[in-house]
Amino acid sequence: MKRYFIAGNWKMHKTIAEAVALASELKDKLADCKEKLMIAPPFTALQAVSKIVEGSNILLGAQNMGPEESGAHTGEISVLMLKDLGVRVVILGHSERRHTYGENDELINKKVRLALSHKLEVILCVGETLEEREHGMLENVIRRQLSEGLKGVELSALKDVTIAYEPVWAIGTGKTATPEDADAVHAFCRQVIAEMYGKDAAKAIVIQYGGSVKADNAAALMSKENIDGALVGGASLKAEAFVPIAKFR
Known part of the structure; x- marks a missing residue:
């Protein structure tokens, strides 16, 4: 039976106490879930949440990381620091990093290669804006983001890469690509x-959908042949919203 990868990206939400409470609730309510699970709290809560999910079926994820192991990089978080906290997966190339903070394909690729070299799993996000879609640029954008984002990544490392397709126009807007479009x-x-x-690599790679995934559309999305999971934003912030997504079947 196909195993899906359901990941929660908490973005810039949750104090340490709130993160611990949510992680504890998810650990309890998802203990019997057979899917691959991950939560990505804010950096400030990683250490506390790490202690909660240790030994459970929930992987600890990070929402981003810096492109260097160490050095004079004010405000950045190193791959070594993340590993030290028990992080297993890192989200890279999220549309908010690309479009709000100006991260380009070259920088994202540097981060991808660094994370993989340290045996972290990577969720590489790709997706088009509404303007790009309306101008017929969708395939060009996706091809560029994948080819540039994975440049220099060997086939042997691809097993640690998940692709997340997130149409930028559907993130946090309540709009969702139809299951057929996705x-x-x-x-x-x-x-x-x-x-x-x-x-063989194309068949094996896990591709998540991200963009206003909710309990009432998760099953329809997951039923599609090429959709292997979900990268969940807003609906991952409450157990009553995230648990039904993780237990969609």
């Missing part, structure tokens, strides 16, 4: 991966 883009992502790494 599946079509996921299929295109597989086509690009096949061109880069071969058909």
Whole structure:
């Protein structure tokens, strides 16, 4: 049976106490969940949440990381610091990092390669803006973000990469790509991966959908052939919203 990867990105929410409370509730309510699970609290709560999820079926994720191991990089978080806290997965290239904070493909690729070299799993986010979609640029954007984001990544390391397709226009807006539209883009992502790494790699790679995933649309999205999970934003901030997504079947 296919195992889905359901990940919660808490973004800039939750004090340490709030994060501990939510992580504890999720640990309890998802103890019997058979899917692959991850939560990504804010940096300030990573250490406390790490202690909660240790030994559970929930992986600890980080929302971003710096492109260097150490040095004079004020305000950045190093891959070594994340590993020290028990982080297993890092989200890179999220549309908010790309469009709000100006991260380009070259920088994201540097982070991807650094994370993989330290044996962290990577969720590489790709997706188009509404303007890009309306101007027929969707495939060009996705192809560029995948090919540039994975540049220099060997086939042997691809097993630690998850792709998250997140149409920028659907993030936090309440709008969701139809399951059919999402599946079509996921299929295109597989086509690009096949061109880069071969058909077996394309078939094996996990591709999540991200963009206003909720309990009432999760099952329809997950039923599609090319959708292997969800990167959940707002609905991951409350157990009563996230648990039904993780237990969609």
